[in-house]
Amino acid sequence: MPLATDPEHIAISKSKGIKIDWKDGHRSEYQLQYLRDHCPCASCTGAHGTPPAPKSAPQEAGNPFMMFKPALKMLAVEPVGNYAVRINWSDGHNSGIYSYEHFRRICPCPACRALFPVG
Numbered sequence: 389m390p391l392a393t394d395p396e397h398i399a400i401s402k403s404k405g406i407k408i409d410w411k412d413g414h415r416s417e418y419q420l421q422y423l424r425d426h427c428p429c430a431s432c433t434g435a436h437g438t439p440p441a442p443k444s445a446p447q448e449a450g451n452p453f454m455m456f457k458p459a460l461k462m463l464a465v466e467p468v469g470n471y472a473v474r475i476n477w478s479d480g481h482n483s484g485i486y487s488y489e490h491f492r493r494i495c496p497c498p499a500c501r502a503l504f505p506v507g
């Protein structure tokens with residue numbers, strides 16, 4: 389049986405993240421940083437032959453001299469057709485079009501992570 393990739397209900401909080409209730413009753417909750425890290429656009433995923441952009445650089449974690457970074461936010465979430473949304477990030481990135489299929493695939497819950505171990 390294929391997974392439902394039609395959302396029944398979507399709750400968007402620009403400062404927290406997105407929650408989706410799927411038609412099959414499954415619920416997914418995505419934190420902002422998680423969504424940003426799973427941006428499906430070509431420059432983030434390394435499609436078309438470019439190597440994937442490094443996710444969080446290791447030196448960021450333990451560097452006491454790290455510059456203050458404003459909290460990540462979504463400035464806008466625009467529907468694209470009826471199959472996807474485009475997210476405008478506060479860091480200026482806005483080329484990621486998140487299809488509902490992509491959302492379903494990156495659902496962070498343990499059950500879905502077991503189904504889709506990559507990422």
Ligand SMILES: [Zn+2]
Pocket residue numbers: 427428429430431432433481483484
């Ligand atoms: Zn991207």
Ligand SMILES: [Zn+2]
Pocket residue numbers: 414415416495496497498499500501
């Ligand atoms: Zn899930």
